[in-house]
Amino acid sequence: MKRKILVATTNPGKAAELQEMLDLDVNWLSLADFPDIPEVKEDGTTFIENARKKAIGYASTTGLWTIADDSGLVIDALDGAPGIESARFSGEKSPDRTLIDHKNIAKVLKLLKGVPTEKRTARFVCSLCLVSSVEILMEKQGTLEGLITEEEIGENGFGYDPIFFVPKLKKTVAQLTREEKNAISHRGNAIRKLKPLLADLLTNSEVECDKTSEN
Secondary structure (H helix, E strand, C coil): CCEEEEECCCCHHHHHHHHHHHCCCEEEEEHHHCCCCCCCCCCCCCHHHHHHHHHHHHHHHHCCEEEEEEEEEEEHHHCCCEHHHHHHCCCCCCCCHHHHHHHHHHHHHHHCCCCCHHHCEEEEEEEEEEECCCCEEEEEEEEEEEEECCCCCCCCCCCCHHHEEECCCCEEHHHCCHHHHHHHCHHHHHHHHHHHHHHHHHHHHHHHHHHHHHC
């Protein structure tokens, strides 16, 4: 029987990226499969604290292995903002994810108006935490360095992708194909660190289950 693992997000783009890059023989679930589950409050002070809180909270509620991530945009000229408030930077709450993304982007561009290119350095950060129903199994972090543009460029991706320019590719993340994005992204970098360890965990847990069934 396949291991069920919950991806603790309501963001379909984020869930799809994570599942595609992990590409393991797992029955993946998301928070969309648990519409009545209580929301875990993200009140940590760092990305890893929030990822840990979400993973532990949803794992304890569902009894499932749970992967949670907390990720966001860190802009040097804004003293690290929007940081852990990236998803809520504009203060907007709406089921329309695209509308929120555009409002968050508009706020960033307004705050950076007049800031020269060389001082628009930024990075995407992703912290991942995998938890069983009783313990933290692993934590990994990935980053992607870049610059903030002066306007939205590109139609792909989500979040701040249209204003995040990757100098070595001479494109924003929103101009990349999904495959190109996954190859360099902060989430991709974190997932590549986590994947072999998770694969080993799954193999070992299957061996333990087989031994138990034989006894």
